[in-house]
Amino acid sequence: MSSLDDQARAIIRGNDRGGYTLPTRGLYPYQWNWDSAFAAWGFATFDNPRAWDELDTLMASQWDTGMVPHIIFHTPDPGYFPGPEIWRTGQTPPTSGITQPPVAATMARLVWEMDPEAGHDRMAALYPKLLAWHRWWHEVRCTHGPAAITHPWESGRDNCPDWDIGMAGVNGADAGPYERRDTGHVDPEMRPTKEDYDRYITMVNFGRNAGWDQAQVVADGPFLMADPGITFMLLRADEDLAVMGRALGHDVTELEGWAKALRDALPLIWNEELGAYDARDLRTGQFANVLGSGAFLAYLADAGNPTLDAQLMRVWDSVSYGIPSADPEAAIFNPRKYWRGPTWPVLNALLAVGLRDSGRTDLAERLRAETESLIRQHGFYEYFDPNDATPCGGADFTWTAAIWLTWAG
Ligand code: 9WN
Secondary structure (H helix, E strand, O other): OHHHHHHHHHHHHHEEEEOOOOOOOOOOOOOEHHHHHHHHHHHOOOHHHHHHHHHHHHHHHHOOOOOOOOOOOOOOOOOOOOOOHOOOOOOOOOOOOOOOOOOHHHHHHHHHHHHHHHHHHHHHHHHHHHHHHHHHHHHHHHOOOEEEEOOOOHOOOOOOOHHHHHOOOOOOOOOOOOOOOHOOOHHHHHOHHHHHHHHHHHHHHHHHHHOOHHHHHHHHOOOOOOOOHHHHHHHHHHHHHHHHHHHHOOOOHHHHHHHHHHHHHHHHEEEEOOOOOEEEEEOOOOOOOOOOHHHHHHHHHOOOOOHHHHHHHHHHHHHOOOOOOOOOOOOOOOOOOOOOOOOOOOHHHHHHHHHHOOOOOHHHHHHHHHHHHHHHHOOOOEEEOOOOOOOOOOOOOOHHHHHHHHHHH
């Protein structure tokens, strides 16, 4: 039996399609945006140039607008729905028409720090592209203050309860006929529901019919919510990009301004009644009133406070492994249903980076040990039941292997 380190490297190599890495074979047969950023972090532990290739391939599909799409359909594969024929974005290679959490700059900084000399020129080439993506976020998606999403898939935490109030306003009856593929790869009980998918597809149809014009999607689309998770990831990534910009000799005033504006907007997503950061429907101003893992990403952007600390410990102490993706005391909590309860190793890693950087090394270590235990017991799964460690979703997952090599193992 090979060591878990060997297995993790073999998973990443096995999912490598030459310049980009699949999240897992079968279930996700294309390149996904934030999965690739984590893959780069993992590659950097054993093949630093390949880490930079991953980020280059991701940014090569950036749109002229600056947006970096959430999926790049390099090679057609009937195993995933919705594929390029549904999105019809007119890009080459074909891509989806929405984005995903902007963690690439944060991962690029970690990769660069692992080999500063070799990374200098690679980062210098990536810098203007990452800057353009951040500019797109701030100019197109932060017009209300915090970062807004136009589709739950953009959050990376697809069916988390944060989006329930926004989803309720989307008429899924108009989705038209379609056939899901995800439920053929993994236990359908662990996946989003048919009602969720009807609404997801309705939102895709709206974007396609709008020619993916962002002004129209933001102004008139069926869904627009402030995402605490992306707000914190973007804030952290702005600051990471500014650190790298300074090291490369750039003027980073623009980046500093974006980060300040985002930090100043944080009170808009603080729900006093809930005692936590909270998602918000930007059409109505209504709070979601749910505590989820997005709120705890505050630690990544050094935006924690004593009230949030108490919530974190309450939620964490009520399960056995890792941070659950939803509040175990909430009625909707389901420990095996995707983003409505399970613990995700990749999110635990991101949270631990934040906890460590804010000096809470004891909590970061507890989170690492609990995540290590999950992987030692069952392998490199997509997510886990936080009560009894049951492995869920896809196996041999790239980002789970990556965070093993960089952090959990
Ligand atoms: C839709 C690839 C992606 C992750 C997301 C995760 C899941 C896709 C899906 O898989 O989303 O983008 O079809 O369920 O929610 O975070 O990037 O691993």
